Amino acid sequence: MCAVETQPEVEDMLQSTYYREGFYTELSSDTLSKGINVQVVRAISAKRNEPEWMLEFRLKAFKQWLEMEEPHWLKADYPELNYQDYSYYSAPSCSSCDSAPNGESGSDDGSNEFLTEEVETAFEALGVPVREGSEVAVDAIFDSVSVTTTYRKELQKLGIIFCSFSEAIQEYPDLVQQYLGTVVPPKDNFFAALNAAVASDGTFVYIPKGVRCPRELSTYFRINQAKTGQFERTILVADQNSYVSYIEGCSAPMRDSYQLHAAVVEVIIHKNAEVKYSTVQNWFSGEEGSKGGILNFVTKRAVCEGDHSKMSWTQSETGSAITWKYPSVILKGDYSVGEFFSVALTNGVQQADTGTKMIHIGKHTRSTIISKGISAGKSQNSYRGLVKLTSNAEGARNFTQCDSMLIGDECGAHTFPYIEVKNPSAHVEHEATTSRIGEDQLFYCVQRGISEDNAISMIVNGFCKDVFSELPLEFAVEAQKLLSISLEHSVG
Amino acid sequence: MLEIKDLHVSVEENAILKGINLTVKPGEVHAIMGPNGSGKSTLSATLAGKDDYQVDSGEIIFKGQDLTELAPEERAGEGVFLAFQYPVEIPGVSNKLFLNTALNEIRGYRGLEPIDRFDFEDLLEEKAQLLKMRPHLLQRSVNEGFSGGEKKRNDILQMAVLSPDLCILDETDSGLDIDALKAVSEGVNALQNEQRAFILVTHYQRILNYIKPDFVHVLYKGKIVKSGDHTLAHELEEKGYGWIIDEE
Numbered sequence: 001m002c003a004v005e006t007q008p009e010v011e012d013m014l015q016s017t018y019y020r021e022g023f024y025t026e027l028s029s030d031t032l033s034k035g036i037n038v039q040v041v042r043a044i045s046a047k048r049n050e051p052e053w054m055l056e057f058r059l060k061a062f063k064q065w066l067e068m069e070e071p072h073w074l075k076a077d078y079p080e081l082n083y084q085d086y087s088y089y090s091a092p093s094c095s096s097c098d099s100a101p102n103g104e105s106g107s108d109d110g111s112n113e114f115l116t117e118e119v120e121t122a123f124e125a126l127g128v129p130v131r132e133g134s135e136v137a138v139d140a141i142f143d144s145v146s147v148t149t150t151y152r153k154e155l156q157k158l159g160i161i162f163c164s165f166s167e168a169i170q171e172y173p174d175l176v177q178q179y180l181g182t183v184v185p186p187k188d189n190f191f192a193a194l195n196a197a198v199a200s201d202g203t204f205v206y207i208p209k210g211v212r213c214p215r216e217l218s219t220y221f222r223i224n225q226a227k228t229g230q231f232e233r234t235i236l237v238a239d240q241n242s243y244v245s246y247i248e249g250c251s252a253p254m255r256d257s258y259q260l261h262a263a264v265v266e267v268i269i270h271k272n273a274e275v276k277y278s279t280v281q282n283w284f285s286g287e288e289g290s291k292g293g294i295l296n297f298v299t300k301r302a303v304c305e306g307d308h309s310k311m312s313w314t315q316s317e318t319g320s321a322i323t324w325k326y327p328s329v330i331l332k333g334d335y336s337v338g339e340f341f342s343v344a345l346t347n348g349v350q351q352a353d354t355g356t357k358m359i360h361i362g363k364h365t366r367s368t369i370i371s372k373g374i375s376a377g378k379s380q381n382s383y384r385g386l387v388k389l390t391s392n393a394e395g396a397r398n399f400t401q402c403d404s405m406l407i408g409d410e411c412g413a414h415t416f417p418y419i420e421v422k423n424p425s426a427h428v429e430h431e432a433t434t435s436r437i438g439e440d441q442l443f444y445c446v447q448r449g450i451s452e453d454n455a456i457s458m459i460v461n462g463f464c465k466d467v468f469s470e471l472p473l474e475f476a477v478e479a480q481k482l483l484s485i486s487l488e489h490s491v492g
Numbered sequence: 493m494l495e496i497k498d499l500h501v502s503v504e505e506n507a508i509l510k511g512i513n514l515t516v517k518p519g520e521v522h523a524i525m526g527p528n529g530s531g532k533s534t535l536s537a538t539l540a541g542k543d544d545y546q547v548d549s550g551e552i553i554f555k556g557q558d559l560t561e562l563a564p565e566e567r568a569g570e571g572v573f574l575a576f577q578y579p580v581e582i583p584g585v586s587n588k589l590f591l592n593t594a595l596n597e598i599r600g601y602r603g604l605e606p607i608d609r610f611d612f613e614d615l616l617e618e619k620a621q622l623l624k625m626r627p628h629l630l631q632r633s634v635n636e637g638f639s640g641g642e643k644k645r646n647d648i649l650q651m652a653v654l655s656p657d658l659c660i661l662d663e664t665d666s667g668l669d670i671d672a673l674k675a676v677s678e679g680v681n682a683l684q685n686e687q688r689a690f691i692l693v694t695h696y697q698r699i700l701n702y703i704k705p706d707f708v709h710v711l712y713k714g715k716i717v718k719s720g721d722h723t724l725a726h727e728l729e730e731k732g733y734g735w736i737i738d739e740e
Contacts, residue, residue, distance in 0.1 A: 439543070444580045447540050448594035448650060449568035449601065458593060462584025462633065 021126060021282060029143070031090040031225060036083050038062065041197050044089050048166050051173060061186035061196030068190045075382040075414055076322045076351035078258070078295060086260060088198045090143040090225040092119050111148035115140075119147050128220045128249075136247070139164060139219045143228055144200030151215060159208035162217055165233050168204035175206060179235055183266035183301045183330075191262040191297045191324075195231045199264070202232035207242040207273070216472055218247040221261075223283075223294070229260040236266070238273035240306060245276040247475055258286075258321065263298045271306025271333065276314070278471050280479050283319035285350050285486075293321025293350075300327040304336035304362070312339040313356065314470040316479035318486045321350060326384065328357035331365035331396075338367040341467040343479070345460070346379030346411070347486050355385035355416075360393035360426070369400040372464045375411035376487060382414040387430075391422040402432040405463050407456065407487075457484035493518050493689055494658055499550035501531075501538050508534040510714035511550070516658070521690040523700055523725060526711035527733045532693045533577065535711070536662040539691075540574040541567050554658065568594075569601030573656035575647040577663040582634040587646065590634045591616065591653050598654060619652040623679040641672030648679040659683070660691045665699035677702030697729040710736055 137151035146164030186196035286293020329338030340356035358367035375381040404413035445455030501509040541564035
């Protein structure tokens with residue numbers, strides 16, 4: 001996800017558009033017909049040979065989902081979705097192979113039979129290293145299934161579990177049962193319930209006590225098929241005194257209809273452990289006048305279970321038609337630390353309603369929120385954040401800084417901070433600014449010979465510097481590039 | 493090098509410049525003086541190509557080209573540089589990155605390869621020394637938290653690095669104390685050569701004690717009402733603008 005090399009034929013296809021990842025891979029696939037009901041949930045479970053407890057989990061969630069309502073309180077408009085019009089399972093299949101796909105590891109390097117030639121070509125075009133040799137370890141997810149997990153064996157020697165969610169269900173059922181749904185229970189919200197019912201695949205990470213993960217772990221999500229939802233579930237557990245840096249990237253072909261991405265991420269951090277979770281989100285954002293683009297309705301939550309544990313979310317959100325996402329931290333352990341660094345850029349007709357929740361329960365817990373929202377074109381960009389300090393949270397502190405930048409005069413930036421303080425010894429600070437890229441700033445740059453596009457990208461990157469410096473290096477570079485591409489022609 | 497012929501400019505439908513004629517040759521230093529509201533800053537902004545400055549008639553010929561047909565960044569590529577009255581701050585963008593980007597874009601416009609990173613470092617160091625800039629200012633964000641004098645000196649540093657043919661200084665002396673004024677003037681003098689022309693736009697004569705102009709023009713109500721050599725500036729200092737205006 002860091003490299004930008006694309007193959008010539010892909011390059012040709014992309015010449016006409018700003019969305020480099022907008023190509024579609026033709027391949028044979030095993031796709032469930034559209035629609036959702038109990039049979040579909042059972043079918044998904046059966047396709048993966050899941051144990052009874054997992055099927056139970058799904059069916060219970062499905063029942064809850066049926067009684068819930070699609071949320072429309074966010075500051076973004078979308079029509080009520082027809083959930084019968086999506087397919088809930090699609091896996092690439094190899095037309096020339098004999099064996100039926102069953103999701104089990106095929107070869108030594110962590111890949112399985114879903115990693116067909118076509119899939120590999122697609123990931124290569126995206127710059128995702130699906131074979132070992134790159135610095136980062138990758139779990140690559142194509143539509144509903146994980147196609148490979150690199151460095152799995154090497155990491156296993158240290159006791160680190162890095163595999164797809166479906167493999168974890170088979171191989172580590174006790175661990176999965178111990179943590180699944182504990183941070184984001186199915187009944188948490190509409191999309192979390194839907195995810196629990198039809199969860200396709202995802203990544204499972206377990207870092208054992210005292211281990212510092214030697215590689216960055218990553219997952220790359222690719223939605224390829226039309227009218228297919230992607231519902232991955234990621235579970236990341238950092239046991240006592242461990243550390244891991246985890247990164248995720250995503251993209252999808254350009255299409256003229258909304259595609260649904262409803263993921264759930266659960267992170268559990270034990271005593272003295274630290275997790276750094278970075279996201280560079282570049283889902284197809286749709287185009288004006290069409291109904292295309294990804295609806296990115298995601299629930300991400302971490303719990304700092306143990307004392308002195310630390311969770312850090314960093315996100316760079318440039319894609320999606322609508323983003324609805326609030327990576328949160330429940331600070332249970334005393335002296336635990338939560339961080340949220342976010343850049344959210346909207347252009348065209350994109351809508352984003354994103355932010356975080358910091359729930360302080362433990363004593364002397366600390367949280368930092370730095371959010372940079374950039375709106376251009378006719379987009380709407382909202383920050384929505386909750387800082388809650390419970391009565392038990394002696395000496396807890398929060399610092400929040402929300403900066404918005406407007407480019408042009410047809411876009412909007414909104415801030416909805418919610419603060420609840422139940423302990424008098426707590427400190428909460430909130431700073432917010434809104435600025436517009438000034439004509440004066442632009443003129444200053446162009447007078448020095450810098451083109452307007454480059455000037456905007458430079459000014460915006462400068463604005464986001466505090467957040468980008470939190471991303472792993474190659475990812476920061478990628479995020480800056482995406483920002484520049486997304487910003488092209490954002491002024492008249 | 494620069495020939496302005498009967499230039500009429502309006503801003504938001506208000507006529508500001510009403511027939512400017514000016515010829516600038518390589519190596520010359522021209523001072524444009526005048527009371528507030530005479531159109532001095534409009535002239536600099538128009539030469540640089542700022543939006544909203546509408547050229548109604550007349551010509552601006554720079555090195556044989558009609559400048560009015562070029563975008564501001566193209567004018568910069570051609571070698572037009574404007575030192576601002578109020579240099580803007582760009583938070584988060586380092587001075588060095590800004591200069592490197594600008595230099596490479598201008599080089600690109602001229603069909604040159606981007607400058608080698610080490611050559612750029614050397615160039616920057618040399619120019620910073622020439623202007624007696626403290627090195628740490630190069631690492632800081634463009635003009636952010638700079639004093640008034642540092643901002644102006646930073647503009648002159650950009651001028652030194654980008655090496656333009658025509659340098660327009662728009663009230664660069666405003667708001668500077670005497671030490672800063674001296675430092676900025678020394679910088680400008682160091683950059684003078686046979687190929688490079690300067691237009692100093694100023695309200696006060698005092699900068700002309702440090703940078704000696706070859707020609708002084710008095711702008712009043714959108715026209716050049718009097719031109720002379722540097723002695724005209726002294727005359728203005730003594731008598732003010734009143735006597736010229738009365739002659740009109």
